[in-house]
Amino acid sequence: MFVKGSMARLRPGLARMRLQPLAAGRVGQNRCFSVARPSLFQYSGRRFNEEPDKNKNKKDKKDEQDPNRPPQDLFKRTKWTDWIFPGLVITLLLNSYSGEENNQMTFQDFKVNFLEKGLVKKINVINGTFVEAELVTQHPKSIAFSIGSVEFFEREIDQVQDRLGIPNNERIPVSYLRRSSIFSYIMPFVPTLILIGGTYYLARQFQKRGPNGKGGGPLNNIMGFGKSKAKLFNKETDITVKFKDVAGCDEAKEEIMEFVTFLKEPQKYEKLGAKIPKGAILSGPPGTGKTLLAKATAGEAGVPFLSVSGSEFVEMYVGVGASRVRDLFATARKNAPCIIFVDEIDAIGKSREAGPMGSNDEKEATLNQLLVEMDGFEDTDHIVVLAGTNRADILDKALTRPGRFDRHISIDRPDIEGRKAIYKVHLRPLKLAEPVTDEFAGRLAALTPGFSGADISNCCNEAALIAAREDCDVVELVHFEKAIERVIAGLERKSRVLSPEEKKTVAYHEAGHAICGWYLQHADPLLKVSIIPRGQGALGYAQYLPGDEYLISQEQFEHRMIMALGGRVSEEINFDDVTTGAADDFKKVTQMANAMILRLGMSKKLGTITFETSNQQAQVHKLFSEETFELIDNEVKRVINEAHGKCKKLLTEKIDEVEKVAQELLTKEVLTRDDMIRLLGPRPFEEKNDAFKKYLLPKDSSQDTPHPDQGAQMA
Ligand SMILES: Nc1ncnc2c1ncn2[C@@H]1O[C@H](COP(=O)(O)OP(=O)(O)OP(=O)(O)O)[C@@H](O)[C@H]1O
Ligand SMILES: [Zn+2]
Numbered sequence: 042m043f044v045k046g047s048m049a050r051l052r053p054g055l056a057r058m059r060l061q062p063l064a065a066g067r068v069g070q071n072r073c074f075s076v077a078r079p080s081l082f083q084y085s086g087r088r089f090n091e092e093p094d095k096n097k098n099k100k101d102k103k104d105e106q107d108p109n110r111p112p113q114d115l116f117k118r119t120k121w122t123d124w125i126f127p128g129l130v131i132t133l134l135l136n137s138y139s140g141e142e143n144n145q146m147t148f149q150d151f152k153v154n155f156l157e158k159g160l161v162k163k164i165n166v167i168n169g170t171f172v173e174a175e176l177v178t179q180h181p182k183s184i185a186f187s188i189g190s191v192e193f194f195e196r197e198i199d200q201v202q203d204r205l206g207i208p209n210n211e212r213i214p215v216s217y218l219r220r221s222s223i224f225s226y227i228m229p230f231v232p233t234l235i236l237i238g239g240t241y242y243l244a245r246q247f248q249k250r251g252p253n254g255k256g257g258g259p260l261n262n263i264m265g266f267g268k269s270k271a272k273l274f275n276k277e278t279d280i281t282v283k284f285k286d287v288a289g290c291d292e293a294k295e296e297i298m299e300f301v302t303f304l305k306e307p308q309k310y311e312k313l314g315a316k317i318p319k320g321a322i323l324s325g326p327p328g329t330g331k332t333l334l335a336k337a338t339a340g341e342a343g344v345p346f347l348s349v350s351g352s353e354f355v356e357m358y359v360g361v362g363a364s365r366v367r368d369l370f371a372t373a374r375k376n377a378p379c380i381i382f383v384d385e386i387d388a389i390g391k392s393r394e395a396g397p398m399g400s401n402d403e404k405e406a407t408l409n410q411l412l413v414e415m416d417g418f419e420d421t422d423h424i425v426v427l428a429g430t431n432r433a434d435i436l437d438k439a440l441t442r443p444g445r446f447d448r449h450i451s452i453d454r455p456d457i458e459g460r461k462a463i464y465k466v467h468l469r470p471l472k473l474a475e476p477v478t479d480e481f482a483g484r485l486a487a488l489t490p491g492f493s494g495a496d497i498s499n500c501c502n503e504a505a506l507i508a509a510r511e512d513c514d515v516v517e518l519v520h521f522e523k524a525i526e527r528v529i530a531g532l533e534r535k536s537r538v539l540s541p542e543e544k545k546t547v548a549y550h551e552a553g554h555a556i557c558g559w560y561l562q563h564a565d566p567l568l569k570v571s572i573i574p575r576g577q578g579a580l581g582y583a584q585y586l587p588g589d590e591y592l593i594s595q596e597q598f599e600h601r602m603i604m605a606l607g608g609r610v611s612e613e614i615n616f617d618d619v620t621t622g623a624a625d626d627f628k629k630v631t632q633m634a635n636a637m638i639l640r641l642g643m644s645k646k647l648g649t650i651t652f653e654t655s656n657q658q659a660q661v662h663k664l665f666s667e668e669t670f671e672l673i674d675n676e677v678k679r680v681i682n683e684a685h686g687k688c689k690k691l692l693t694e695k696i697d698e699v700e701k702v703a704q705e706l707l708t709k710e711v712l713t714r715d716d717m718i719r720l721l722g723p724r725p726f727e728e729k730n731d732a733f734k735k736y737l738l739p740k741d742s743s744q745d746t747p748h749p750d751q752g753a754q755m756a
Contacts, residue, residue: 146186148197155184156201156213164198164215166191191217273376274339274346282337287330288466289459289494293450297321297338300425304342304378307423318447319415320426322386322440324433325452328495331429334452335382338427345379347372351388351428354407362389362407370414370424378423386428392437408437415445454493456589457732460486463494467501474515480736481518487732488525490587500524530584531576539580544707546612547572547581550622552703553611554583554604556695557688559717559724563600566728566737570702571711580622586737588730595643598633602684603691605630610688611699634680644676 155161155176163175172194173185188194195215202212227234274280284294303310303317310317323331332348339346349369354362373381389407418424428446430436440446455463464482475481489500503524508516527533539547551570558564565585572581609623642649652665652673692699701720706712712720728734 146184148186148188148194151184151186152197152201156198157205159205161213164213166194166215166217167220169217272348273372274336274348280336280340280346282333282340284337284341286466287334287337288462289455290330290334290452293323293334293452296448296450297323297334297427300380300427301338301342304344304380304423304425307378319418319424319444320428320446321448321450322433322436322446323427323429323450323452325431326454326493327431328493329452329454330494331452332382332384333494335380335427335429338425339380339382342378342380345376347376347379347381349381349383351383351385351390354389355404359403360406362403363410366407366410366414370418373424374418374422379425381424381426383426383428385430386440387430387432387435390428390430390436390440392435408440412439412445454491457483457486457490460489460492460497463497464501467498471501471505471516472514474517483732483736484518485521485525487736488522488586490589490732496528500528503527530579530582534574534576537574537580539574543580544572545703546616546620546622548703548706549611549615549699550608550620551581551583552699552706553607553609553614553692555607555702555712555717556611556699557604557607557691558583558585559698559721560691560695561600561603562726563594563597563729564604566730566733567714567717569711569713570706570717572706573710586730586733588732595637598637598643599680599684599687602630602633602681603688605633606681606685606688607692610685610692611703614689614692614696615699615703630681630684631677634677634684637680638673638676644680646672646676 151172151174155174160176160178161174162177165173165175166188167173169191171185171187173183175183198213198215287294300318300321307317323334325331336346336348347369354365356362356365369381373379389404389411391404415426426446428440433449433451441449461479461482464485465477468477468482485500489497492500500521501524504520505516507523507527508520511520513520551572555567555570558567565587568584568586570581570583574580575582605626606623608626609619612619612623637643638647639652642651647669652669698721702712702717705716705720709716718724
């Protein structure tokens with residue numbers, strides 16, 4: 042008989058399908074036989090009268106031992122814990138599936154075959170939907186079936202018993218039971234269990250197959266949330282940077298030297314009772330070598346270096362930042378004496394005064410923890426905390442008070458001598474055509490005013506890349522010049538083809554800039570004019586070389602404005618219509634005019650007052666009257682209009698020169714300083730840029746390179 046067996050239990054649907062004809066046939070032909078077997082059907086869904094199925098166990102066991110069975114691979118888990126989660130889910134699924142009532146007996150069968158024959162001893166109505174009837178016979182001892190409604194069932198039973206004339210006191214006792222399966226208790230916890238189980242399961246899986254096969258996968262990191270992300274550089278192996286690798290910034294080095302001596306010989310200070318500063322803030326524009334200097338300090342002192350970025354403390358979860366700060370200092374104490382370097386400290390150390398968006402509790406908590414830790418460690422801990430920032434001005438005052446970051450070391454962009462020194466450092470590893478001379482480094486430095494250390498390092502690398510691309514054996518000056526131009530103005534875009542009209546407009550526009558620059562006294566030395574598109578959006582540009590200036594006069598300002606307007610004015614003079622090409626020029630002009638009026642006291646009408654406010658304040662309060670507003674407006678317009686007028690006058694006078702330069706540009710696309718001298722004669726003024734005179738002018742040939750700041754990229 043195929044009826045019996047594990048199949049009936051494991052696959053109730055299938056069992057039902059096969060069993061039904063048999064049962065129906067039997068029921069139809071021989072009711073006694075059919076009623077003698079109801080418990081068989083109940084194996085599929087019923088829980089009582091169930092006999093352990095030995096065959097099934099045997100079969101399963103056999104299956105497990107069969108190595109050729111492919112799904113078996115799935116079962117090759119080693120630990121039982123791996124099965125908790127999948128097991129839970131499978132059990133629940135099976136239960137919900139087998140939980141369906143699979144009872145095959147109907148009330149009619151019950152009535153005809155048992156009730157009317159007087160075989161029923163007791164009736165239990167379970168949960169109002171299901172009936173178990175105890176029988177007087179031994180085989181079967183009981184039967185079970187579903188009912189639609191209790192009232193109907195009761196009525197039917199009464200009717201049968203009425204019909205059979207059973208007196209009231211002998212009627213079949215009916216009891217009403219409430220039975221709940223174990224799952225109804227478990228069910229409310231299931232979502233939580235699945236969640237916990239799922240997380241645990243996934244965490245284990247990730248742990249097993251972490252990157253580089255060592256475990257510790259991404260999910261595992263969740264467990265290490267509060268851990269600091271600081272990178273520890275070991276003194277013996279990792280820190281190879283010394284002060285000699287940090288060029289320029291001599292004052293900064295001198296100041297930071299104090300920490301080196303302290304970390305090397307703390308007794309020297311301690312025996313005199315001196316308290317060594319706990320930390321210093323290194324401030325300066327991006328790429329000026331703050332991180333490098335901090336690392337070199339560790340390198341010189343021969344102590345470990347813990348480097349972390351302020352933004353790495355910031356997480357959206359409350360308390361994580363503070364916990365990371367604690368962890369960082371705990372690590373530092375273990376490695377003392379050592380240096381902690383927190384880059385971008387402004388990410389957490391911003392002034393705690395509530396901004397327009399209100400305060401940020403998590404950041405405050407992180408900052409507070411940092412303050413607590415800094416107060417907490419003693420001089421005897423021999424830990425120095427250095428912090429880098431581009432915005433020292435917005436730091437919380439509590440950070441900079443004595444006892445915390447009480448030294449402020451500012452590192453500026455390098456001047457010509459600084460750049461020269463930095464070039465020498467970064468030229469060292471390169472294979473050059475000739476040994477690095479003062480002249481060579483000076484020339485590169487003169488060509489790159491405003492470059493930071495990082496720019497210089499980038500530029501040297503770029504030069505080597507260009508040399509390699511051109512299959513040269515050594516890096517030459519020309520490669521550096523190309524690299525500098527590329528760093529400043531972006532990549533040449535020869536593929537951007539301009540129409541002849543566009544090209545003509547660009548040529549006259551650039552010629553306008555160039556002529557203004559040539560004939561204005563305070564204009565910076567002109568290096569190159571080009572109408573080859575470069576970078577993003579620049580169709581042409583005139584390049585000048587400003588010196589390292591710290592003061593700019595009003596007249597210089599005005600001349601720069603006139604130069605910036607030269608492009609548009611040349612278009613006005615030479616064409617019937619103007620183009621969009623001067624948008625960037627206008628931005629510069631407006632910025633300069635605003636600065637003159639609002640900040641620099643260069644307007645007689647407004648006087649020596651600064652009208653500049655932070656944006657947030659301006660939004661909330663009106664800081665000056667309508668009349669002042671109007672006056673500012675008028676003054677800005679006046680300054681720009683005057684510059685425009687002077688520019689127009691100059692270019693109208695020099696219209697032939699503009700024509701010459703524009704035509705030459707149209708044929709050659711790039712004009713160097715030599716070309717300009719050939720076309721216009723020497724500049725009527727002496728060049729004021731010392732670096733230019735010293736390193737570039739004597740050999741004034743075709744060494745033409747751009748500069749990064751003002752004047753470059755005249756669109
Ligand atoms: N004075 C310098 N001497 C030699 N190299 C320098 C100097 N300054 C910067 N560099 C080069 O620039 C790179 C970047 O510098 P660094 O990361 O120290 O700048 P930073 O000031 O910390 O920048 P940021 O403010 O963006 O963090 C250095 O790795 C180094 O190669
Ligand atoms: Zn322009």
